[in-house]
Amino acid sequence: MVGLRSRLILMLLVVMGLSFLLLVVGVNYGLRGDVHNLAQRSVDAGSSALSSAIDARAENVRSTILQGSAQTALASALASKNHPALATVASDIAVSGNLSFVVITDTRGAVLAGSRAASGTLATDQVISQAGLGSMTGGLQLLDGPELHALGVTTRPPVLAVTTASPVNVNGKVIGVLYGGSLVDATMRAFDDVSSLTGGQAGVAIDGALVATSLATKEGVKETGMQIGHAAEVANRATYSGEQTVDGTEYFVKISPLTGYDGKVIGAYWFAIPFAQFAAIVNNTLRQIAVWGVIGLGIALVAGSIAASRIGRAISLRSDEVNESARQLKVLVVGGEVSGDHVERTRETLARIASLVSGDDADNPGGAQLRTLAHQAVDEVVVIDTLTGELSTRMRDAASRVERLSAVAQELDELVAGARRSRN
Secondary structure, eight states, rough: OOOOHHHHHHHHHHHHHHHHHHHHHHHHHHHHHHHHHHHHHHHHHHHHHHHHHHHHHHHHHHHHHHHHHHHHHHHHHHHHHOOOHHHHHHHHHHHTOSSSSSEOOOTTTTTEESSSOOOOOOOOOOHHHHHHHHHHEEEEEOOOOHHHHTTTTSOOOEEEEEEEEEEEEEEEEEEEEEEEEEEEETTHHHHHHHHHHHHEEEEEETTEEEEEESBOOOTTOOOOTOOOHHHHHHHHHOEEEEEEEEETTEEEEEEEEETTTTOOEEEEEEEEEEEHHHHHHHHHHHHHHHHHHHHHHHHHHHHHHHHHHHHHHOOOOOHHHHHHHHHHHHOOOHHHHHHHHHHHHHHHHHHHHHHOOOOOTTOOOOOOHHHHHHHHHHHHHHHHHHHHHHHHHHHHHHHHHHHHHHHHHHHHHHHSSSOOOOOO
């Protein structure tokens, strides 16, 4: 039989165990929600950093082309149709701005010279067409096969590039266009810079496949061509945020629309952070809760054992006192019953004495007086016997109550000790 002390300790363990379990479940649920929000904010910030890096590169290209279009050497070479001089100017501008390509065209888009082996026409390029009309323009642009051929770029189309076209003016008249840009591909350092700054992986996708990224395989090869999914959502200007597995690694990603200079969606920004960074927060917190929870359970167990022992000792002490009182009351009950028996026997003895002295008064002059005294004694004993009977009835009732009290005390003993104790 389990004792009170053991029951109290067991109850304490069960209550604290359930509380601890509910705490862990609640903290785990709340933490995972908070971690999801943290991951969302992290990829939002990383995606913004990637967009800002591309915008910064676009501004650098714009500044380089704007400064180049203002060179006197360029205007003079255009005016004189000096193709070697134009090629030299284009190469110098490309080097100074670290541009992937620079070409010089007439106002209709015919290529005159470039930093590469450029030839042909770019008449269908809207950026160059607007510059030929006197408006400087540019931004993110998808270049197709003919445009790449005219620029002297041998990369497989379509190619994403940050471009700018600026008119070249002489005496207020547009005589040509300076067009240049930087390819957004695996060689672009902006992605690695963003990755180093944010701790995530950055990339740009066209038609749902990465064309430039900081993400590399275990062999160090850039993950270009990898499908990132959700292309239809991005095409409809929607943004996707959630978990994605790449090469066996789980990431939390954000895929958002990438728009060109004309406002049309031409691709997608892709930014990802390893989900293990966020899972580690949850696991570490739960581990700390588990460690401190076990320590708390141990302390509570020690404190509960001490408290249960004190309660058990107090109850045992009171039980012993009740048992002792019951034993003493039993003695009184037995004594009362014995006294009643003695009174009864005394009454009978006096009655027999009275009958013996009931002879003739002449033969026994003192007999009358003795008989009178005997009858008086019998009457007194009758009164005492009556009182003793009443007392005996009450004592028997008290004895019954004592038995019940003894049973309660015995049950208290069994409750505290956890085992059946012998009755005295």
